[in-house]
Amino acid sequence: GENVEQHPSTLSVQEGDSAVIKCTYSDSASNYFPWYKQELGKRPQLIIDIRSNVGEKKDQRIAVTLNKTAKHFSLHITETQPEDSAVYFCAASNPDNDMRFGAGTRLTVKP
Amino acid sequence: NAGVTQTPKFRILKIGQSMTLQCTQDMNHNYMYWYRQDPGMGLKLIYYSVGAGITDKGEVPNGYNVSRSTTEDFPLRLELAAPSQTSVYFCASSYSRQGESPLHFGNGTRLTVT
Numbered sequence: 001g002e003n004v005e006q007h008p009s010t011l012s013v014q015e016g017d018s019a020v021i022k023c024t025y026s027d028s029a030s031n032y033f034p035w036y037k038q039e040l041g042k043r044p045q046l047i048i049d050i051r052s053n054v055g056e057k058k059d060q061r062i063a064v065t066l067n068k069t070a071k072h073f074s075l076h077i078t079e080t081q082p083e084d085s086a087v088y089f090c091a092a093s094n095p096d097n098d099m100r101f102g103a104g105t106r107l108t109v110k111p
Numbered sequence: 112n113a114g115v116t117q118t119p120k121f122r123i124l125k126i127g128q129s130m131t132l133q134c135t136q137d138m139n140h141n142y143m144y145w146y147r148q149d150p151g152m153g154l155k156l157i158y159y160s161v162g163a164g165i166t167d168k169g170e171v172p173n174g175y176n177v178s179r180s181t182t183e184d185f186p187l188r189l190e191l192a193a194p195s196q197t198s199v200y201f202c203a204s205s206y207s208r209q210g211e212s213p214l215h216f217g218n219g220t221r222l223t224v225t
Contacts, residue, residue, distance in 0.1 A: 001170075004153075006153075009151070030210075031210060032210050032211060034213050034214075036214075042218070043201065043216040043217060043218050044154070044201070044214075044216050045216070046213040046214070049213055089153060089154065093210040094210040095208045095211055096210070097210065098144075098156045098159060098169055099156070099210070099214070100170075101153040101154040101155075102153055103151055103152055103153045104151070104153055
C-alpha cells in the first residue's frame, strides 16, 4: 500500500519568511495530493490540493508543487503570518486505495 | 449546513467498557470514514463506507466495528476498550472516492481509556 513520509516534523520561521514542507510517496498510482491544516484542538481542514496531471498550483500565499518522477510534493507558504502556525498534513491517494497521511509538520511562525 | 457532526467531544472509558462514537453529515455525501489520530502519527483509517449498507476495513480496524444504515449516519463502535485505543477520533465524509475529492472532517472525539 501507499506510504507517505513528511519532513520536517517541526519547523520554526520568523514572520514574513517562507516555509517549505516536503512529502514523498511510494505508490506510483497515486494521483491526488491534498494538504490539510490543523490548528490546535481543531479539525483538519483542506488548504490546497493537486492532481497528478498538474505540476504546480497556487492559491494566494500557498503553493504546492508535484514531481511525479521523483514521487515527491511540497507545500510552500510565503510571507508567513502568526495565524499560519498549525500542524500541516500531506496525503496521497488514488481511487482504488484509501488516502494515506504523512505524520505532520508543526509549523511555528514567530512574530 | 452543519457539515460533519461528531458526539461526544470527550469521553473517558475504563478498560473493557464499550461505547459508540456518533457521526452524522448533512452534505448528502455517499463516502464516510473514521480515522484515529495519535500524537506524531498522522491520521490512520479505521473503517470506511461507500454508501448505505456498505462498509469496509481500513488500515487499523481491529477492536472497532461500524454500521451504515443511512446516508447521514456512520457510528463507530468500540467493544472491550483497551488503553491502545486512547486517541482522537475523526469522522470524515467526501462527495466521491478518496482519490478524487477532499475529506470534510468533524471536530473529533477525544477518547481516553484507563
